[in-house]
Amino acid sequence: MADYRWPKIEKRELIGKRISRVDGPSKISGKAKFTYDINRPGMLYGKILRCPHAHAKIVSINTREAERIPGVKAVKIIQEPGTEVFWAGDEIVGVAAVDESTAEDAIRAITVEYEVLPHYVVDTDPQAAGDMARPIAEEIEGDPGKGFEEADVVVEGLYGMPVVTHCTFETHGSISEWEDDENLLVYISTQAVSGIADQMSEPLNMPAGNIRVKMDHMGGGFGSKFNPDRWGIETARISKVAGGKPVKLMLERDSDQMVAGARPSSYAHVKIGAKNDGTLIAWQSKSWGTGGMGGGGRPPLPYVFDIPNQRLNHTAIANNIGSARAWRAPNHPQACLITMAALEDLAAQLKMDPLDLFLKNIELTGQRAKIYQEELLKAAELIDWKNNWHPRGDQSKGPIKRGLGLSLHTWGGRGHGSNCDLTIHPDGSVEVKIGTQDLGTGTRTVITMVAAETLGLPINAIHLMIGDNRFPVSGSSGGSTTVGGVSSSTRRAAVDALTQLFEKVAPTLNAEPADLEAASETIRVKNDPNRNLTWTQACAKLGGMSITVRGVNPGPGNLTSSGVGGVQMADVSVDIETGVVKINKMIAVQDCGLVIDPKLAESQCYGGMTMGIGYALYEEKIMDRMTGRMLNPNMEFYKLAGLGDIGELVVHLMITEDHDNRGVIGLGEPPVISPGAAISNAVANAIGVRVPFLPLTPDRVLEALA
Amino acid sequence: MSTNKESKNQGSGLSRRDFLKLSGISLSVPLLTGSRVIKVAGEEVKVFGPGKVPITLSINGKAYTANIEPRITLLDALRHEFDLTGAKRVCDRATCGTCTVIMDGKPVYACSVLAIDARGKEITTVEGLNENKTLHPIQQAFIDNDAIQCGFCNPGFVVAAKALLDKNPNPTPKEVQKELGGNLCRCGIYMGIQAAVLQAAKG
Numbered sequence: 001m002a003d004y005r006w007p008k009i010e011k012r013e014l015i016g017k018r019i020s021r022v023d024g025p026s027k028i029s030g031k032a033k034f035t036y037d038i039n040r041p042g043m044l045y046g047k048i049l050r051c052p053h054a055h056a057k058i059v060s061i062n063t064r065e066a067e068r069i070p071g072v073k074a075v076k077i078i079q080e081p082g083t084e085v086f087w088a089g090d091e092i093v094g095v096a097a098v099d100e101s102t103a104e105d106a107i108r109a110i111t112v113e114y115e116v117l118p119h120y121v122v123d124t125d126p127q128a129a130g131d132m133a134r135p136i137a138e139e140i141e142g143d144p145g146k147g148f149e150e151a152d153v154v155v156e157g158l159y160g161m162p163v164v165t166h167c168t169f170e171t172h173g174s175i176s177e178w179e180d181d182e183n184l185l186v187y188i189s190t191q192a193v194s195g196i197a198d199q200m201s202e203p204l205n206m207p208a209g210n211i212r213v214k215m216d217h218m219g220g221g222f223g224s225k226f227n228p229d230r231w232g233i234e235t236a237r238i239s240k241v242a243g244g245k246p247v248k249l250m251l252e253r254d255s256d257q258m259v260a261g262a263r264p265s266s267y268a269h270v271k272i273g274a275k276n277d278g279t280l281i282a283w284q285s286k287s288w289g290t291g292g293m294g295g296g297g298r299p300p301l302p303y304v305f306d307i308p309n310q311r312l313n314h315t316a317i318a319n320n321i322g323s324a325r326a327w328r329a330p331n332h333p334q335a336c337l338i339t340m341a342a343l344e345d346l347a348a349q350l351k352m353d354p355l356d357l358f359l360k361n362i363e364l365t366g367q368r369a370k371i372y373q374e375e376l377l378k379a380a381e382l383i384d385w386k387n388n389w390h391p392r393g394d395q396s397k398g399p400i401k402r403g404l405g406l407s408l409h410t411w412g413g414r415g416h417g418s419n420c421d422l423t424i425h426p427d428g429s430v431e432v433k434i435g436t437q438d439l440g441t442g443t444r445t446v447i448t449m450v451a452a453e454t455l456g457l458p459i460n461a462i463h464l465m466i467g468d469n470r471f472p473v474s475g476s477s478g479g480s481t482t483v484g485g486v487s488s489s490t491r492r493a494a495v496d497a498l499t500q501l502f503e504k505v506a507p508t509l510n511a512e513p514a515d516l517e518a519a520s521e522t523i524r525v526k527n528d529p530n531r532n533l534t535w536t537q538a539c540a541k542l543g544g545m546s547i548t549v550r551g552v553n554p555g556p557g558n559l560t561s562s563g564v565g566g567v568q569m570a571d572v573s574v575d576i577e578t579g580v581v582k583i584n585k586m587i588a589v590q591d592c593g594l595v596i597d598p599k600l601a602e603s604q605c606y607g608g609m610t611m612g613i614g615y616a617l618y619e620e621k622i623m624d625r626m627t628g629r630m631l632n633p634n635m636e637f638y639k640l641a642g643l644g645d646i647g648e649l650v651v652h653l654m655i656t657e658d659h660d661n662r663g664v665i666g667l668g669e670p671p672v673i674s675p676g677a678a679i680s681n682a683v684a685n686a687i688g689v690r691v692p693f694l695p696l697t698p699d700r701v702l703e704a705l706a
Numbered sequence: 707m708s709t710n711k712e713s714k715n716q717g718s719g720l721s722r723r724d725f726l727k728l729s730g731i732s733l734s735v736p737l738l739t740g741s742r743v744i745k746v747a748g749e750e751v752k753v754f755g756p757g758k759v760p761i762t763l764s765i766n767g768k769a770y771t772a773n774i775e776p777r778i779t780l781l782d783a784l785r786h787e788f789d790l791t792g793a794k795r796v797c798d799r800a801t802c803g804t805c806t807v808i809m810d811g812k813p814v815y816a817c818s819v820l821a822i823d824a825r826g827k828e829i830t831t832v833e834g835l836n837e838n839k840t841l842h843p844i845q846q847a848f849i850d851n852d853a854i855q856c857g858f859c860n861p862g863f864v865v866a867a868k869a870l871l872d873k874n875p876n877p878t879p880k881e882v883q884k885e886l887g888g889n890l891c892r893c894g895i896y897m898g899i900q901a902a903v904l905q906a907a908k909g
Contacts, residue, residue, distance in 0.1 A: 024849035025841060027857030028864055030792020030832035034857075037791035100782065101775060169796045169804060169858040169892050219794070219858030220892050253798055440856030440893050603852045603898065610894025635797035635890070643896045644883035 002495050004557025006594060007453065009660060013519070014453040016655075018599040021445045022459065023217070023438065032217045035189040036170050036250050040177060044073050044096040046238055046249030047103040048231060049110050050259075051085045051092055054119035054320040054628025058083050058092065058112060065109040066095060071102040074241035075110075078234055084117070086293050087322040088629040089258035091230055096238045096247045119320040119628035123163070123265050123290040124693075132318045133288075134295055139312040147282030147309030151273030154282075155346045159338045160267030161676060161694040163290065163621040165257050166327060167638060170219025172229060172260045173250030176236040180244075184236055185212045188228065189250075191221040192476030194435040196228050197469055203233045213469040221439050222611075223326030224261035226476055257633035262621055263327030264296030265289045266334030267693070270342040272307075278352050278360040283307040285338065288315040291324025299335035304372075304410050304565075305343070305364040321623055321630075326478060328611065329411060329669035333676050337694065340407040340677035345690055348392040354406060354681065355385055365408070368565045372408055375567040375589040375654065379406070382587045382650055383569045393688025399577040401688075402584070405681025406569045409673035413592070413666030414562035415484020416475030420551040422451065422493035424501060428539040430455060432464045432493070436474035436486050441668055442600035443482055449596055450487050454494035456518035457535060472550065480666025484560035485553050487596060487664050492559075493551025500547045505538045560663045566590040568609070568674035570682040571647075576705055579698030581617055581683055583647035586675070591654035593665035598653060605651040605671040612675020614641040617695050754822060763824055765790065766834030780824045781805045781816035784831060792832035792861040796890075803889030806862040806869075807831045813869035815888075832861035835868060844868055847906040853898030859891040867903050876907050 009016065026032040051058075063075045074096040079085065085092075093110050097103035120132050148154055174188035184206070190196055190213075197211035204211075218225070231249060239247040251260055266289035273282035289296045295316030302310065347354035358376060362369045380386065385404060394401035423431040432451050438444045444464055451462045465471060475485050501523065502513035509516065509532070511525045518524075524532035533541075553560075571585040588605045595601045618639035622631040632638040676694050683701070684690045691704040743750050755776035762771045763780075765788065772787040784790040784807070796804040798817050805816040808830040835842040841849070844867050854860055863886065870877060870885045877885065882903045891899075 020849050021852065021854060023857070024852075024854050025845075027854050027860050028845040028848045029836050029841065030790075030861040032857050033791065034794075036794065037785075039786070039789055039791070099786070101777060167892055169794070169802075169856065217857060220856045222892075253796065440854075599852050603855060603895070606897045607855055607894030610896055611892070634799065635801040636799065640890050640892060641894075641896075642890055643886050643899060646894075646896050649897050 001556060002499050004492055004495050004559060006559065006663070009657065012453060014449045014459065015596050016598065019445060019449060019459065019597050021442050021600060022448050023444050027217070034170050034217045034219050035174060035187050035215060036219065038175055038187050040175060040246035043175070043246040043248055044098060044242055045100045045103045046094060046096045046235055046247045047107050048091050048255065049093040049107045049112070050255060051088060051090045051114070052629070053085065053114055053116050054088045054121060055117040056085050056114040057117060058085065059115050060113045061093060062111045063093060066106040069102060069106050069109060071098040072106045073097060073245065074238045075106065076234065076238050076241050078230070087259070087320045089255055089322060091234065094234045094238050096242050121319050121321050121623035121628050122625050123317055123319060124267065126288040126315050126317060129317045133315050134318065135313070135315045136298065140310065142309035144282050144284055144309040144311040148273045151281055152276040153346070153349055154271060154273045155342070155349045156269065156271045157342050157345045157690060158269050158692045159341045160692065161265060161334055161337055161615065163262045163265045163321065164327070164615050164619040165621050165638065166222045166224040166261050166325070167257065167640060168220035168222060168224060171251040171253065171256040172225060172231070174228070174232045174235050175246055175248040176239040177246035178239055178244030182206065183210050183212070186236065187214050188232060189218045189225060190215055191225045191437060191439060191478060193437045193467055194469055194473040195226070195476050200228050200233060200236065204236055215437060215467045218437060218439055221477070222328045223330065223478060226478060253635065254633040257638060258630050259322045261325030262291065262322060264291030264324045266299050266338065268301065268338045270338060272342050272346050274346055274350065276350065278350055278357045280305060280307045280361050280364060282309040284311040286313045287338065288317055289334070290317040290319050290321065292321050293318050294324055296324050297331040299331045299338060301335050301338060303335040303339035304408055305339065305361055306366060307364060320628055321621070328672045332409060332411065332669070332673045333615070336407060336409050336673050337677045337680060341680050341690065344405065344681040344684060351391065353389060355380055355389070358406065358408070368563065371591055372565050372567065375565060375591065376408070378652055379567045379569045379587045379589040382652060383571060383585065385569065388571065392685055394686050399575050400573050401576055401686040402571070402573050403682045403684070403686025404569060404571055405678045405683070405685055406567065407674035407677035407681065408565065408567045409670060410563070410565050411480060411670040411673070412562045413480035413484065413564055413669070415488050415553050415560040415664065416481035418474040418485035418489035418553040419472030420486065420489035420493045421472050421548060422490070422497050422551065423546050423548040424497050424539060425546045426539055426542040426544055428536040430457065430462050432462055432490060433471040434466050434474045434486055434489065435469055435471040436466050436482065437477055438466065439477050441482065441604060442597060443486060445600060446483055446596050447486050447490050450490045451494050454491055455498060457521060480668040480670070483596065483666050484664045488553035488555065488559040489551040491551065492555050492557070493549050496551065497547050497549040500549065501538060504541045505533055508533065508541060558663055561593060561665055564590070564592050564665050564670055566670045566674065568678045570678040572679060572682040572686055574683055574686045574701060576687055579701035581696050581701060583613055583645065583679070585648045585650065586678070587650045587652070588671055589652045589654065590670060591659050592667040592670070593662040594660045595653055595655055596664065598655065601653055601667055602651045604667045606649050608671025609649050609675055610641055610646050612672050613646055613679065615694060616676045616679040617641070620695055759822070761822055761825055763821065763829060764827070765829045766831060766837060774821055776820065776822045778821050779817055780807070780819040780821045783821035784816060790831050790833050794858055794861065796858070803866055804859050804862040806866045806889065808865060808869050811872065813866050830865070832865050835864065842868070843909050844871065844906040847902040847909065851898040851901040851905060853895045853902040855893030855895055859889065863889050863891070863899060867906065870903065871907055877903065879904065
């Protein structure tokens with residue numbers, strides 16, 4: 001069997017090198033076409049009339065006036081009278097018109113009568129939720145009663161974080177056009193190019209094979225773009241009403257913020273018991289949270305530290321805020337904040353350095369304990385923990401208080417199912433086709449590097465095509481699974497294609513195929529590199545027939561694995577007169593197996609930390625309990641971190657032979673998990689009290705200090 | 707501000723105050739192509755729309771002509787009429803900077819400028835930065851420092867960075883943070899942006 005293993009570190013020409021992303025030039029010059037940028041001939045613009053009430057029944061819909069407006073080409077009722085609507089912003093009527101302003105005029109001309117029903121949108125008090133609260137059966141591990149009895153110290157605390165949105169820069173949406181009565185062409189902003197047709201075929205009552213799905217670039221997903229969504233299905237239907245003409249329907253910013261996904265909130269009362277030396281012996285948590293009518297996810301508590309005696313209660317709260325979606329590392333940032341904050345509060349009670357408390361209990365992290373220990377010590381060195389940490393409460397004079405905080409996290413990240421077709425042509429050109437997508441993580445670059453490395457070619461010799469469901473099926477990009485999936489399928493395809501090429505050229509080089517290797521744009525004899533053919537000469541031996549090979553993941557060779565850890569530390573300043581929190585510096589120490597492109601891997605970490613600073617300090621989907629509507633469905637009051645808000649970010653990837661031997665593991669989720677906890681802990685260390693809930697806005701900080 | 711001064715406002719030919727006076731009668735203005743002149747407060751004022759009017763814009767050194775309604779923004783005109791899709795609509799209300807273009811040397815949010823008000827101005831979009839097919843040094847610096855992830859915010863950021871360096875060729879890190887504070891990114895490329903702008907400044 002061919003040897004699929006990754007080349008040895010010292011033999012790598014590209015993998016492990018700091019390669020710039022291959023689609024950088026097209027993105028930075030404005031040439032990259034996102035779904036939102038595609039203008040089709042005769043294209044119409046779609047808009048949706050949305051329900052203004054958080055809970056209501058549709059009584060009547062009148063679209064006559066809208067239909068009469070010149071330029072309006074389709075008006076389609078999405079939810080019929082009699083339907084109950086469960087959140088503000090839900091889709092009621094769709095229209096298509098010759099331009100956006102006419103479509104907006106049409107939306108304004110539609111009248112809908114509602115019977116308004118009672119709504120519930122708050123989530124901070126499970127007692128107030130009534131029958132919207134759905135408790136889950138208690139879980140017990142060990143003997144929590146005895147654990148707390150034997151504890152020298154018991155600390156209780158309340159922690160949590162609200163619902164946040166994805167706020168993808170490219171909103172959700174698609175362009176649908178009917179090529180004929182039976183064939184649909186869909187351009188869509190998605191994390192699942194290969195999966196969209198299967199999700200559209202049933203509601204549209206047509207074979208998935210008749211739905212062509214394309215996407216070159218996408219402006220952010222973060223877990224919110226796996227489905228065509230109702231508006232995507234309706235865009236295809238509206239196009240049909242308009243005679244099959246292309247209809248572009250991208251959500252407006254406000255609707256995107258209201259309905260296109262949210263990360264569930266999570267809150268918990270925690271009780272934690274320990275010995276005087278810091279040994280953790282008991283954990284109890286009563287957690288709750290919401291993700292809309294579905295009730296949200298359940299955070300994996302206690303996080304990473306498997307404390308011996310546990311009592312866990314969780315209540316899912318259903319409410320009228322729009323549905324939850326996966327948000328980068330689902331449930332982990334929540335569990336991480338609740339656990340790491342409780343541990344830091346315990347350390348403060350014990351008058352112990354939290355770094356010592358973490359190290360003392362490191363065995364509770366399980367099989368990766370050694371790696372965590374190494375990462376904690378590395379992060380401590382990078383932030384100079386020893387010199388900069390002080391016991392809780394900065395005692396220095398003046399209103400600016402400085403503090404340090406830490407956190408650790410985990411994630412899986414095993415490669416998903418992926419198919420890759422690789423073709424070597426007699427003229428020496430190489431084509432790679434995968435039905436995957438590049439979310440900005442660098443998927444194109446990674447595939448190109450793996451193909452080029454394996455074939456001994458430069459990056460620009462590879463012609464990569466992705467973003468089309470006519471290409472071999474590849475998994476959706478979620479859970480940090482893409483890099484493992486596509487790098488493996490590409491590696492296997494390239495190795496197999498090369499094996500076939502070796503067979504063709506071996507006689508010319510008077511060697512056995514197994515004795516050949518591809519390097520430096522040649523095919524050469526391993527022990528006698530002077531016996532070689534240039535790549536072009538070698539491919540000419542194919543005799544007019546290209547080689548096409550399918551590589552598959554999972555498959556032979558240990559190319560990937562799963563399970564990473566990481567540590568983050570934050571250095572913050574807090575103005576106790578204004579309540580403003582400022583990030584001075586953050587450190588991320590992260591392992592992720594074999595790193596294909598350290599430059600892009602570091603970017604993933606910078607990005608995760610930056611997004612983490614956003615939800616730690618600024619982001620919250622604020623619901624109005626009177627109207628049941630989102631108060632900040634925009635970007636001036638739904639605040640993202642800006643250039644001046646992130647301080648100095650330092651990333652240290654654990655790149656060693658041991659980690660390399662684990663193979664490729666995904667990195668999209670891990671770095672976004674710890675920032676909330678690390679920053680919350682740093683603020684507590686600075687000001688001497690815990691601010692229970694994120695985001696750490698000035699009002700919350702001042703309330704905690706009061 | 708005096709009425710006299712207001713009426714000299716060149717933009718759309720109609721000041722805000724005039725508009726307030728006019729709004730009560732606006733429904734009686736027929737749907738005409740081009741402008742018509744009416745008397746407001748004793749002065750003659752050109753009125754456009756609400757139907758489509760022909761406009762010509764100077765973008766990246768070329769003249770672009772289209773018939774558009776006066777309510778159309780510069781951003782939508784660029785994207786829908788001229789297929790210049792580099793500038794993006796993200797917040798649509800002058801918060802995120804993703805639609806940034808340079809107008810008469812100054813960075814502006816194209817989502818908040820009416821196309822009709824951009825007549826007679828020199829407009830540079832991201833497509834104008836590398837017209838001779840080689841990347842502008844600022845663009846190259848973005849690539850070198852991986853100040854790119856999904857790429858959606860990049861056209862706005864690189865145009866804003868050019869406007870900054872045109873004005874201040876040697877900014878300090880603090881000045882970069884301040885001057886580019888009107889541009890946001892969701893993927894989190896700010897570390898790269900900071901490094902890229904400083905590299906381009908040196909280069």
